[in-house]
Amino acid sequence: MERTEIAVIGGGPAGLMAAEILSEAGHKVTIFEAMPTAARKFLLAGKSGLNITHAEDYRNFATRFGGASDRLRQALDGFTPDKVRAWAAGLGTETFVGTSGRVFPKAMKASPLLRAWLRRLEAQGVTLLTRHRWMGFTEDGHLFETPEGRKIVHCDAALLALGGASWPRLGSDAAWVPWLRERGVTVDGFRPANCGFDVAWSETFRERFAGEPLKSVVASSEAGSFPGEFVVSRHGIEGSLVYAHAASLRDRMERDGDAALTLDLAPGRTEERLRRDLARQDHKASFSNRLRKGARLEGVKAALLRELVPEAAKIDPERLAATIKALPIPLLRPRPIAEAISSAGGIGFDQIDANYMLTALPGLFVAGEMLDWEAPTGGYLLTACFATGRAAARGLEAWLVRG
Numbered sequence: 228m229e230r231t232e233i234a235v236i237g238g239g240p241a242g243l244m245a246a247e248i249l250s251e252a253g254h255k256v257t258i259f260e261a262m263p264t265a266a267r268k269f270l271l272a273g274k275s276g277l278n279i280t281h282a283e284d285y286r287n288f289a290t291r292f293g294g295a296s297d298r299l300r301q302a303l304d305g306f307t308p309d310k311v312r313a314w315a316a317g318l319g320t321e322t323f324v325g326t327s328g329r330v331f332p333k334a335m336k337a338s339p340l341l342r343a344w345l346r347r348l349e350a351q352g353v354t355l356l357t358r359h360r361w362m363g364f365t366e367d368g369h370l371f372e373t374p375e376g377r378k379i380v381h382c383d384a385a386l387l388a389l390g391g392a393s394w395p396r397l398g399s400d401a402a403w404v405p406w407l408r409e410r411g412v413t414v415d416g417f418r419p420a421n422c423g424f425d426v427a428w429s430e431t432f433r434e435r436f437a438g439e440p441l442k443s444v445v446a447s448s449e450a451g452s453f454p455g456e457f458v459v460s461r462h463g464i465e466g467s468l469v470y471a472h473a474a475s476l477r478d479r480m481e482r483d484g485d486a487a488l489t490l491d492l493a494p495g496r497t498e499e500r501l502r503r504d505l506a507r508q509d510h511k512a513s514f515s516n517r518l519r520k521g522a523r524l525e526g527v528k529a530a531l532l533r534e535l536v537p538e539a540a541k542i543d544p545e546r547l548a549a550t551i552k553a554l555p556i557p558l559l560r561p562r563p564i565a566e567a568i569s570s571a572g573g574i575g576f577d578q579i580d581a582n583y584m585l586t587a588l589p590g591l592f593v594a595g596e597m598l599d600w601e602a603p604t605g606g607y608l609l610t611a612c613f614a615t616g617r618a619a620a621r622g623l624e625a626w627l628v629r630g
Contacts, residue, residue: 255352
């Protein structure tokens with residue numbers, strides 16, 4: 228059987244997974260990657276512990292992708308979290324479930340998995356060309372900027388997996404957007420997802436507490452109420468608990484012009500219990516002592532209360548208890564998309580068919596964060612990149628067969 232020339236443009240998780248599926252099927256596959264090495268964002272994300280997937284009940288897992296959950300379901304069904312773990316094990320990477328339900332490699336980093344994956348792709352005949360940056364289309368091919376100059380590549384079919392717009396220094400810079408728009412593909416503007424937010428801290432609070440974690444709090448927004456922790460930054464707030472609310476807060480800002488993240492600083496105590504304990508304190512004692520003894524608040528928690536409610540020392544125990552249980556942090560804006568863990572926006576699902584082919588450009592398929600979906604951190608993002616890479620590869624193969 229004659230082997231078919233396929234270009235996979237983008238060497239991140241979605242592109243590598245697509246190349247794996249297509250090369251397994253006997254096709255001749257070349258991966259074109261703009262950066263000096265493949266999967267740089269994947270490697271950086273895995274430096275402190277790679278969330279490869281999540282172990283929550285799959286019925287819940289499949290709903291974590293916002294408005295795109297239904298559209299992604301078929302791809303996710305084809306590569307469920309259990310299948311992700313089995314795939315990793317096949318590459319010699321054993322995984323375990325952390326206390327949060329996140330699934331990690333036992334090695335706690337991405338590099339051994341990536342090295343094994345690249346070796347397998349090479350053994351399957353996949354060619355990886357780095358420093359080959361896609362520059363759009365020519366009349367009958369794809370244009371690349373390479374160390375040897377510009378090059379035109381002709382292929383029977385191509386799959387784009389160029390990422391979204393977060394962490395552009397690692398390759399996901401959304402430079403591809405105008406080239407697809409010129410060819411009639413609608414691309415929604417990118418927005419930060421899983422991001423921090425700016426807050427108008429006083430200089431005193433910023434200098435003293437930037438970098439301090441707020442632990443054992445419950446944060447609430449329109450997304451719901453979740454326990455966890457986050458970090459005070461020089462600019463505002465960031466961290467896993469903030470990211471869990473980021474999409475809701477961002478959307479609220481876009482809709483209403485403002486938003487606040489509401490904190491329960493004492494989740495282990497009821498408002499009534501707090502009121503009684505605060506009322507018992509000697510009113511002649513310092514406010515710091517009254518907070519420490521009556522509400523067990525000190526350090527950054529007490530300072531945050533003072534920062535956001537300057538008159539806190541003067542209000543009565545009833546109001547103070549209510550404030551401690553529902554303290555709003557007014558937000559100014561999301562942090563820039565270049566700092567975000569992931570992005571929302573991209574190619575809408577109405578622009579592709581069921582096989583992930585662009586309806587405006589037959590023979591061109593897309594996968595990963597180029598598509599308009601978002602998800603929380605904790606393994607959801609990576610699983611969907613894997614799953615859409617596989618689904619788009621299957622779709623490309625079916626398109627070639629139909630010929």
